[in-house]
Amino acid sequence: MAGSVLGEVFKISTWGESHGAGVGVVIDGCPAGIPLAEEDIQAFLNRRKPGETRYSTPRKEGDLVQILSGVFEGKTTGTPISLMVQNTSQRSKDYSDIAGYYRPGHADYTFDAKYGFRDYRGGGRSSGRETIGRVAAGAVANKILEELGIHIVAYTKQIGPFVCREDQIKPENIEKSPLKMPDLGISAEAEEYLSGKMKEMDSVGGIVECVISGMPAGVGEPVFGKLDAALAGNIFSVGAVKGVEIGAGFAVAEKTGSENNDNFYMASDGTVKKQTNFAGGILGGISDGDDIIIRAAFKPTPSIFQKQKTVNCQGEDIEIQIKGRHDPVIMPRAVVVIEAMAALTIVDRLFVGMTSRIERIKDFYDF
Amino acid sequence: MAGSVLGEVFKISTWGESHGAGVGVVIDGCPAGIPLAEEDIQAFLNRRKPGETRYSTPRKEGDLVQILSGVFEGKTTGTPISLMVQNTSQRSKDYSDIAGYYRPGHADYTFDAKYGFRDYRGGGRSSGRETIGRVAAGAVANKILEELGIHIVAYTKQIGPFVCREDQIKPENIEKSPLKMPDLGISAEAEEYLSGKMKEMDSVGGIVECVISGMPAGVGEPVFGKLDAALAGNIFSVGAVKGVEIGAGFAVAEKTGSENNDNFYMASDGTVKKQTNFAGGILGGISDGDDIIIRAAFKPTPSIFQKQKTVNCQGEDIEIQIKGRHDPVIMPRAVVVIEAMAALTIVDRLFVGMTSRIERIKDFYDF
Amino acid sequence: MAGSVLGEVFKISTWGESHGAGVGVVIDGCPAGIPLAEEDIQAFLNRRKPGETRYSTPRKEGDLVQILSGVFEGKTTGTPISLMVQNTSQRSKDYSDIAGYYRPGHADYTFDAKYGFRDYRGGGRSSGRETIGRVAAGAVANKILEELGIHIVAYTKQIGPFVCREDQIKPENIEKSPLKMPDLGISAEAEEYLSGKMKEMDSVGGIVECVISGMPAGVGEPVFGKLDAALAGNIFSVGAVKGVEIGAGFAVAEKTGSENNDNFYMASDGTVKKQTNFAGGILGGISDGDDIIIRAAFKPTPSIFQKQKTVNCQGEDIEIQIKGRHDPVIMPRAVVVIEAMAALTIVDRLFVGMTSRIERIKDFYDF
């Protein structure tokens, strides 16, 4: 209950600090029979690895994952899957200062308020390295979704004032942009903007958008177990996220019902479809079969190299200048984290929803 | 797991349909010794009751709550508190049409996709009457927060393009506005706007803001159990919510780190404070002692009286015109629902957090 | 978390005190499409109703159940099912004494130690009336099991030294015995024994046995989620149970491996069977397709009419003589409670187990 366990049926338990022995995750509730190799997971981890572009921390980590349990002869066995990444590039001395004061925008003060003290090296458990467990587990969830024909993709939608144009969002361009912005024209402009802010020893915020396609209709529970509530809550748990919206999102505030309702129609394949998708693929908390579209707002990295005012642990006002290795922008490395949270949520909700109809359960237990 | 149970320690289980015998909630995990009477709960229910202004459905419900268990000689006993409100004003015939088709923007289609059929009377379990259980449980949570000196207030921040001015938001004005907009000048303009849309048989969206004051620092768990993630997920579970943000929210996308960081300083009372509150009272998922400020975007009521295109259950394209009794705007009755969700979340997280330090546990179990 | 919520997927939340407005349960996680009427539940409640024989409390309660939600046109809808039984025969004055002292063998002292005070009327939440919620929910679970071809029956195996003979246990005799002992010869002897103890103002203990037949193999999770662990824990939660065993049970202590191992063989229908069933239908925590056989030991009713020594709330040694209406033997009314706990456990574990194989999940989500 200390917060590092997620999921009701597909349950994960992440662990590890920035400057401890390593980071990892245990997955309990993965079905048997899914082909799984370390490369499947490594591919996802490589996308969040630091040091890949000039816009991310130069900390170099191999971030090599090991599967310690739950896989036999290349397939999941249905028992817990333990995944571990060892920490290798720890420069704890960069952080010796931090022990004594509270960095603005960070969790130093609140960890102290909660626990009485903290592992200050690199932010300890509140470090971005905590997301390795999420991404590794998300990679396994993605293998399940692959089997079911569900596909998830996330990208940087906006950096500062630069927003990808809807008609220019091409998934194949995401990896071509160092900022993971699929509108390459906008990406170039955003790079220039970001470079300027980096020179000013500042950081920038933005928005990540995530699209989940191939969803069946009928996933999600009414009331508190709504699919959008689960997605929103889980995505909100990623560090630096300050807002989450689905479909038309906050824009609904200025819309009328006649503008915002998505009319149903019969598609030529005999299925029920919507003319528009302002709902973002979820109605009444249950998937409607359309793409799920969700966005998360990321604050600018709080670790900036300018001088800042704050207080120390002795209760004195001081001025500090942060050192160390920090990303000036979070989104490019966060897109894979958002994909992971989406995958974890969808798998868990799919599994929770498997008992909605008695006739399906009867079919299931025919053994 | 079908979605109507909420909370890890302070656990509620809501039940009831729009046109069944009634609606209610069972609360398990309420501490013993809290003074509780039906009036405490009724006061909250009255604030969400229909038929109070011309901007809400004319359905008249007494919405009288009964305490069925868990209270003895005026105080909670620590055992489950069962609360029930009987339905009295059911005009099911208004809904006989709905059985046969899928209303745009509603959960009719997705319930059918999930369960194979649905209780179509008044939306069944996806009706707004479902929120009575939330509000009743929230009233009990509020009694706990009162004991701890924590105060929650919500109000309509925005309707269509009309946004309350920061310096005009006066809590004492909330109840003076039929729209629950504490900036009475803006409220009057919004009323005019809303009346215009009602004449066009249309509905409007908006934003509710919620402020939680009196919080101790140190509440919330790292990683998945973050306080903001819990608040966001739970508030997102309220029907018609399409986005949630905290503190500076989506505006962080266009801010830089130097603009967005809240600098700490020592207050004259010897406590650590922040110069600004862009964080919205939560850092790293843990409360920092400042006010928690959270906003939810509500879509316009999907039940509008204009003709709309949709499909029927036989898979034919049809045109419909919805009858019945519907609110043209959701926020005025939703503010108390948002307060309830905030109260339920804060109490649960306070309770979860009670094991963070061994020395506190030792003090606790001195009996 | 205060203890009245049970189940991971098929989740129930019971409420109510002996002398409050009523008792009830909310079931969340029941699949849609199951025929359900109040009579289905009433049949089970009638089996635990007081006042049916001379061996049960003369308190007369109709114990009539009402379905308040979750059923539409005679079938479950997949949303929460709220069930309520109103209390009608409350003679609280019988209990005014109890307020001031701690009855031996009862929870009076421990409730005070936990909560600081208690609802002393009829034992409040620790009363046997609490089991109405269990039985009502169990009746719904039984409807699900019926659909799947799983059958549960419990009976009194032993009272005092009188034990039913294996070859005389005939299910059709259970209801013929006022003590629910299917060996009618032994039942008659036990009645005589019990009558003797009643004259001495004493009470007697015994054992209930429960048989679950029609189980598929493969239900239950490894390690902590073992099917036998779940059954044992849930059955142990019934008041007055002091021991639970499965299959050969405590007798294994004196057996050797060669005596206790159940050899497998191929049955003529091509399935794997066991020559014996010392395991009690569960191997490694997972059902093996054989009958599950579980037994619970019940202590003698602690409410006896003899003089007893105890202490009062002022901390003085006193002598008391309990009044009121009390069963001199618990098992006859408890058999249906044990069946209910077994049914609730089996349904929950069946549902939890629905994600064990990816190929089954693929079949499931073909919509």
Add this chain to the structure above:
Amino acid sequence: MAGSVLGEVFKISTWGESHGAGVGVVIDGCPAGIPLAEEDIQAFLNRRKPGETRYSTPRKEGDLVQILSGVFEGKTTGTPISLMVQNTSQRSKDYSDIAGYYRPGHADYTFDAKYGFRDYRGGGRSSGRETIGRVAAGAVANKILEELGIHIVAYTKQIGPFVCREDQIKPENIEKSPLKMPDLGISAEAEEYLSGKMKEMDSVGGIVECVISGMPAGVGEPVFGKLDAALAGNIFSVGAVKGVEIGAGFAVAEKTGSENNDNFYMASDGTVKKQTNFAGGILGGISDGDDIIIRAAFKPTPSIFQKQKTVNCQGEDIEIQIKGRHDPVIMPRAVVVIEAMAALTIVDRLFVGMTSRIERIKDFYDF
């Protein structure tokens, strides 16, 4: 939900197979500030290590534990504690036969029935090595209990027909007996009995007793969350356990109320005490301050070296003779596993119970 996660507040997630890379556990919900070193855990692991006496498998494992996270400068930080033991002595070829058939008394058949296949090496996840995760986590729970003055001890009470005499049970003798029987006279007799059965290539069953002292009154929740129910369920989850009883246990079946009721009296220190402890320290599911006494019946090891009849995976009746390294008796190595399960349960229930009274919560959140 696949079964390897335990606890509501003090939550553990175990992983690992007999012949995989290792075994381990992640603990989430441990308070900050508890001194913890690898030696604290190693001491417990050494007690379950194989190869220590002639009555345990000669498999030699160092079973050295590593703390991978959650500890900083010698104290727990409140964040997840990841513990790992690498497997070193794997002789998988011993098990190549097992792949093709189902051992009597083992989980081979049920794992296949559940998952469609299994990791057959050494029993995979159903191996006794799975208990390393339990014991490691239990060692951490024990550190918490030490701080609170609660002490847990378990020992072998019975092997075959040899039962320790009450007045000879001396805790200081437990480690002097290779069978962990504190009555050394009985232990010697049991050794002789066991040696005889080993010569016959057979195995023996028995009973472990566990005593929890120093408990405060008031721990445990009513109804489903009873402390005895939690202890029973969790202890039942240990492999080979076929029965659990508390206090007088199954003997209550032949007792009367006047014999079985524990009368209260005022002790000279002004506290409420019981004249006897047939209840086993728990009344109405809540601790009464007395010692908690619980017993578990263990079946004889199913791996015996005699010829046995069974079936193979092709559905043929066959005869087998098991090879490999197996304990002829489970209890001596299981006592520390039972202690671990007791410690994990008590800590979790203590933490769950911390919200039972509002005045205590007010004291707690004074920061």
